[in-house]
Amino acid sequence: MLTQVMSPQQVFFSPQRLVVPLFQRPYVWSRDVQWEPLWNDLTRLIELIADGDGQATHFLGAVVLQAQATALGDLPQYVVIDGQQRLTTLQILLDALHAQLETRGFTHLAGQVLTLVENPASFRQGPDDRFKVWPTNRDRAAFSAVMSADAPIEYAGQPAGRLVDAHRYFSSVIGEWLDVEPAESERRAGLLVPAITTRLQLVSIQLLAHEDAQEIFETLNARGTPLTAADLIKNYLFQRLGADETAAEQAYHEYWADFETPFWEAEVSAGRIKYARSSLFLTQWLTARMLKEIPARQVFMEFKRYASSSGTDILSLLRALRSAADRYRAFTESAATRDGVLSRLDLFVYRMGTLDSEIAKPLLIWLGEAQQVALDSGDHDRLLGIVESWFVRRALVRAPSQGTNRLMLDLLIQLAKSGAAPTLACAAEEFLAAQTSTTGYWPDDAEIRRELTGLQAYxxxxxxxxxxxxxxxxxxxxxxxxxxxxxxxxxxxxxxxxxxxxxxxxxxxxxxxxxxxxxxxxxxxxxxxxxxxxxxxxxxxxxxxxxxxxxxxxxxxxxxxxxxxxxxxxxxxxxxxxxxxxxxxxxxxxxxxxxWPVPEGHRAPTASAVERAQYRTEVVDIIRSGILPPGSTLYAKPAAHRGNVASVNLDGSILMGSATFATLSGAARQLQGGGTVAGWHFWCVDPALSRTMADLRAEHAVGTDGT
Known part of the structure; x- marks a missing residue:
């Protein structure tokens, strides 16, 4: 490994090709996060130089390159292991600068810049040898088009995308900066060119052929725009596919390219966090394969562990991913159709979507695997109906969702073990009906009636x-x-x-x-x-x-x-x-x-009935039950706030002084001056401070869910 601090002039001056592998992600840098800050850094750097600071530089970060074997007479070639976003941005910046210099007739300065962007014609063996940086497959057409365009560039005729947007942005700000003093534009250009080419700095890490590029890539990936799990897995798979570039490109187009389409790049929510759909799918696929919880931050490490321990070759892994992804996309898109009859699977996916739940997806992926394909279609549909009933009934009674992710995994593990069971549907039904915890029980008919009667559903x-x-x-x-x-x-x-x-x-x-x-x-x-x-x-x-x-x-x-x-x-x-x-x-x-039926005779366990009822109880419920009359006085219990009182309104809101609060905690927080407060334990219903609102809530719960 050779590590050097280098300027763009030193990195790009020699005839060479810096090739971004097809398995790396496309260009993703943006104006607000990267281009504009870079330009602002450049203008500040020029000000320092103009003020006499002969040592002023600006550090851009690191790039990792690995030399490749080439035939005698070919251009030296390096694979860009890390830093492709920086290198591509620098090339766009330099080419936009070159176009502005040419437009103004600053031929000498333009020539200095061109040598950092294009290889001399005498060194080229083919059209791909023109540019010193050659981006990943998805970006090549747009990159070639805008970098080849004659100055002044007509951007309206260029392909849409971030590469062209970046070129347009840098061309615009460079032009504006040069024209601040029209009579001095050539002098200003004489400052800008060396500032970019010699005063920006990169750490260039050049690897020998035998060194582990993947390990270094993973270590450095957190800089810039963070890589998704899909980015890391893609890099891992294609690094290990071998040195046959043609075979790798064929595998990329056949098995992976679809992951870089809008469907898979769209952000979807899982809980309160948004993920690229491709990354979420890979997590769910891995869960279905490994039958274990996969934390988001560990997806890539778990994937590597699975790939190395499963005994499956890389091409077979790619085929399995592609097959599962195609099924996943099919049921996702079918579930989104507004009209027509849906299959039981597609209807399940649609209804789960309205419940904002992704946690059943590993089950769906598992059901589509080859081992389960022979499952009777009637049993398959019945299984989905059972799981859907469990989800919907819990949503109807507003049961807590914490822990359901683990329970669905336990169900999947149980199904994977139940080869001797009469049907998977029976195994799922028995498993869900046996759950007794608040986070796992299956609400019975009596609870549905009790909860929905009088519920302000809207x-x-x-x-x-x-x-x-x-x-x-x-x-x-x-x-x-x-x-x-x-x-x-x-x-x-x-x-x-x-x-x-x-x-x-x-x-x-x-x-x-x-x-x-x-x-x-x-x-x-x-x-x-x-x-x-x-x-x-x-x-x-x-x-x-x-x-x-x-x-x-x-x-x-x-x-x-x-x-x-x-x-x-x-x-x-x-x-x-x-x-x-x-x-x-x-x-x-x-x-x-x-x-959404339950098994005949099913009765939800009563051990946690009071806990479930308390979880859903609101002040208005206690008022309607007659336990707490509207207008009742509430007394602050904490010693620091004793003497403060409030009252309950008919609708369950809390009146304190002239202010009305939606919750007990809201009123308590006002007295406390902010922070977290347990409102049910803060307020008592008697001057002696012996009965809290939490006590009334428990009393109400016994009356509604007790047996």
Whole structure:
């Protein structure tokens, strides 16, 4: 290994080719993060030089090159192991500078720059030998086009992309800088050229042929724009594919190039973190293969461990990845279609997407592997239905999601072991039904009824999730999926609008016979499941809030704008009352229970029933149960805040002085002056400070979930 501090002039002066391997990622640097800071650093450097600082330099970072064997008479060639973003940016900067100098007729200076960008014609064996840096496959067309363009460059005719954008940016700022003093532009150019070519510095690390380029690449990859797991795995695989460049390029196009398309480069969320879809897929594929949790920061290391221990050659690994990726893309794109009948797999993926859950993907990848291909299609669909029921029922009761990632992995491990089981579906059903923890139990019918009756679903459930539930009811009424169909197709997915049958602004036209005491109760009732429907076309505010039975009222509007079975019984009713809402809530709950069933006789374990109920309890629930009357006084328990009081409003909010707080913790935080505070333990309901709100919550939980 030879390490030297070098200027761009020293790096690029000799005739040579610095080739970026096809397996490295494309050019990703951007204006805000890299180009503009680099230009600002350059202008500051010139100011220092102009002020007499003869030693001023600016350090750009390191590049790692490895010499390659070439035929006698060919240009010396180096593979760029690391630093391709820097080298490419420097070449673009130099070429943009050359174009600006040529445009102004500064031929002598332009010639100094050109020798750092292009190899002399007498050294070229073919067209690819023209440029000293030759980027990865994906960037070559755009790089060649913009670097070959005659000055002044017409950027509108250049290919779209970051390389051309970078060239345009540097050309623009160089031109503006040279023209600050038009009469002095040649003098300024005489400062700019040597500042770029001799005062920027790089650490050049040149490896011998036998040295481990991959190890050094991994050590240095955190600089610049961080590499994704997909970048690292790609580099690892193709480094080990061998020295046959033609075979490597063929394998790249056949097995990997698709990972560099917009579908795979799109960012997707897993929990609160966003990942490139390709990196997330590789994590999920590895989980399915290794049957272990793979933390995001360890994906690459685990992949290397798997690749070295599995006994699988690199080409076979690439084929397996490509096969799984093609299936993954197929069900992802199919699940995103709005209309038509979906396969059970695609419907599962769509519904899991509305639950914002990626944690079942390793299971889907595993099910698509060759070992499971022989699985009976009916058993496959039943397995997906069981897992979907577990997910949806937990979402309906708002059970905590922490720990479900581990539980899905445990399920996958159990399925992988259950070769002797009658079916995988039975194994999955037995496993999920046996879970007793808060993070793993499968809610039973009684809990679904208890939680959804009176639940302000419109406020408590995310809109995409709530729409999916109503779509599922509509599809079941239409006979999908499976069974006797009563419509030509399922309802369009993800496009209908959720509409309140009795409007949220009900007081204007729906207040006949409603006394003051019932108003607050109705405000909660209109947000429940029974008062919600889907409409294929949004109603304007006038129609949405109109009286029910008027000639141009709400019922008439629903009839005109809707063809859904979900609303069929509603629009044929002469009235729509609080009692009707309650009855329809009960009916819809039963449809949801039938859509996502549990095993016959299933009863969720009661050991953690109180814990589950407490997790979901809110102040308004305790008020409605009668345990805590509205207007009750709350007393601050901590010694530092004793003497402070608050009161509870009918809607569960907390009144303290003239301020209203949505939660107990919010009110407590105001007294405490910020920070974290456990509001349920902060407030007591008696002056003696013997019963906290947490005690009332536990009492309420026993009353609702106890047996």
């Amino acid at each position: 406020k408590k459930l995310r809109k995409g999730r709530l729409r999916m539930l109503l779509e599922a009811v509509e599809d079941r009424l239409r006979g999908f999926p499976g069974g006797r169909t009563f419509s030509v197709s399922p309802v369009s997915r993800g496009v209908c609008t959720i509409e309140h049958i009795m409007p949220q602004e009900w007081r204007a036209n729906w207040n006949v016979g409603v006394d003051a005491e019932s108003e607050n109760a109705r405000d909660g009732l209109i947000q429940t499941l029974g008062n919600l429907t889907l409409v294929t076309q949004s109603l304007n505010a006038r129609l949405s809030n109109a009286a029910w039975a008027a000639p141009n009222g709400k019922r008439a509007a629903l009839i005109r704008h809707d063809t859904l079975l979900l609303t069929r019984d509603v629009v044929h009713s002469d009235t729509w009352s609080d009692r009707d809402i309650g009855a329809r809530t009960d009916d819809l709950i039963e449809v949801l229970i039938a859509t």
